[in-house]
Amino acid sequence: MSSNALPKPRPSIRPRTVRTRRIAFEYPPERLPRHYIGGDLVMSHIVSVLSSLFPEGEDFFVRTVRNYRDRIDDPELKSQVAGFIGQEVTHGREHRQFNDRLATMGYPTRIIDRLTKYGLGLDEKILPKQVQLAITAALEHYTATLAEVLMSDPEARAMFDVDEVRSMFLWHALEESEHKSVAFDVYRHIGGNEFRRAMVMRFTSLGLVGAIVAGTFLSLLLDRSAYNPARLFPSVGRLRHSPWLRREVLRRLRDYNRRDFHPDDNDATELLAEWKVKLFGAEGALADRMKSPEPDVPGASTAKGREALG
Ligand SMILES: [Fe+2]
Ligand SMILES: [Fe+2]
Incomplete structure (x- = not known):
């Protein structure tokens, strides 16, 4: 390579939220069939x-x-x-x-x-x-x-x-x-x-x-x-x-x-937005597990937050 060859420009990084959620699951034995x-x-x-x-x-x-x-x-x-x-x-x-x-x-x-x-x-x-x-x-x-x-x-x-x-x-x-x-x-x-x-x-x-x-x-x-x-x-x-x-x-x-x-060629933005609401929204399947509310989901709260609201 010649000494004045320019380094390849780095592709730009598309902004996205990658959030670490604090969550835990529990599996009661009577609810898990073998298959x-x-x-x-x-x-x-x-x-x-x-x-x-x-x-x-x-x-x-x-x-x-x-x-x-x-x-x-x-x-x-x-x-x-x-x-x-x-x-x-x-x-x-x-x-x-x-x-x-x-x-x-x-x-x-x-x-x-x-x-x-x-x-x-x-x-x-x-x-x-x-x-x-x-x-x-x-x-x-x-x-x-x-x-x-x-x-x-x-x-x-x-x-x-x-x-x-x-x-x-x-x-x-x-x-x-x-x-x-x-x-x-x-x-x-x-x-x-x-x-x-x-x-x-x-x-x-x-x-x-x-x-x-x-x-x-x-x-x-x-x-x-x-x-x-x-x-x-x-x-x-x-x-x-x-x-x-x-x-x-x-x-x-x-x-x-x-x-x-x-990986973004297969755009999952809408799919992710839909599932954030379904899982972490006010009526979401996991709303009661979340230790902190999901910031970009309207109405999302935690179990504790809802208890406080009565
Ligand atoms: Fe992964
Ligand atoms: Fe993983």
């Missing part, structure tokens, strides 16, 4: 596997972004990173608690958690930090895409027929969509290579799909209902019509490989 995802055998195991991957996965996301904290000089991005870290730490804590409950129901959440920790620890030992950050950006594209399916597709939501579980996944989904571009923008901000980003996505997809398939297989092996062909085969068959495996969803996942892709 808590619409009574569906395989989907209950897949969701449990995903939940088991989250705590260690999200700790990894936080570390890989934190590695570059000192190089982020854009105040907007800096504040988004702080919100991203706060959100992911809270997700990890809430999924750990949920996974403990799943473990008592017979799901192998602990072993999957340990294997995830081992696998991601190995990645951190052997891979360059920029590749680790690209893995986070790729996985964040998966979480945001699946999250937006949950928020936009009533059929997907209908499978979560236990209120507390649906609320927890919707809260997580909303925040995944809210911060979907943060790791991606950090990657671009530090001069991350676009070709490498797409390559890393391919390997990450293989790893993620492999982990979900292997985890689900293991989880099913430990469930006596899975040995009943009348339960197993129809449940496997229903996967073909799963809202998460629609062609449109797969197209959106693949869109990440486009050279000029940005």
Whole structure:
């Protein structure tokens, strides 16, 4: 490179609110059936596997972004990173608690958690930090895409027929969509290579799909209902019509490989505004859990605030 070559201009960061919400969920044992995802055998195991991957996965996301904290000089991005870290730490804590409950129901959440920790620890030992950050950006594209399916597709939501579980996944989904571009923008901000980003996505997809398939297989092996062909085969068959495996969803996942892709290309502004009201608004499903009111939702308050109002 010649000495007078100008550095590439950094893309500007679109302002967004990434807020760390203080919230906690509780799962009364009598309200959790063994196959808590619409009574569906395989989907209950897949969701449990995903939940088991989250705590260690999200700790990894936080570390890989934190590695570059000192190089982020854009105040907007800096504040988004702080919100991203706060959100992911809270997700990890809430999924750990949920996974403990799943473990008592017979799901192998602990072993999957340990294997995830081992696998991601190995990645951190052997891979360059920029590749680790690209893995986070790729996985964040998966979480945001699946999250937006949950928020936009009533059929997907209908499978979560236990209120507390649906609320927890919707809260997580909303925040995944809210911060979907943060790791991606950090990657671009530090001069991350676009070709490498797409390559890393391919390997990450293989790893993620492999982990979900292997985890689900293991989880099913430990469930006596899975040995009943009348339960197993129809449940496997229903996967073909799963809202998460629609062609449109797969197209959106693949869109990440486009050279000029940005997570905001799939604009979720309206979807987020709608769900903030549905979850945190005055009549919102989670209004009574919030320890502080949601600032940009009209009429939002906390349980304590409403008690004080009588
Ligand atoms: Fe998360
Ligand atoms: Fe995330």
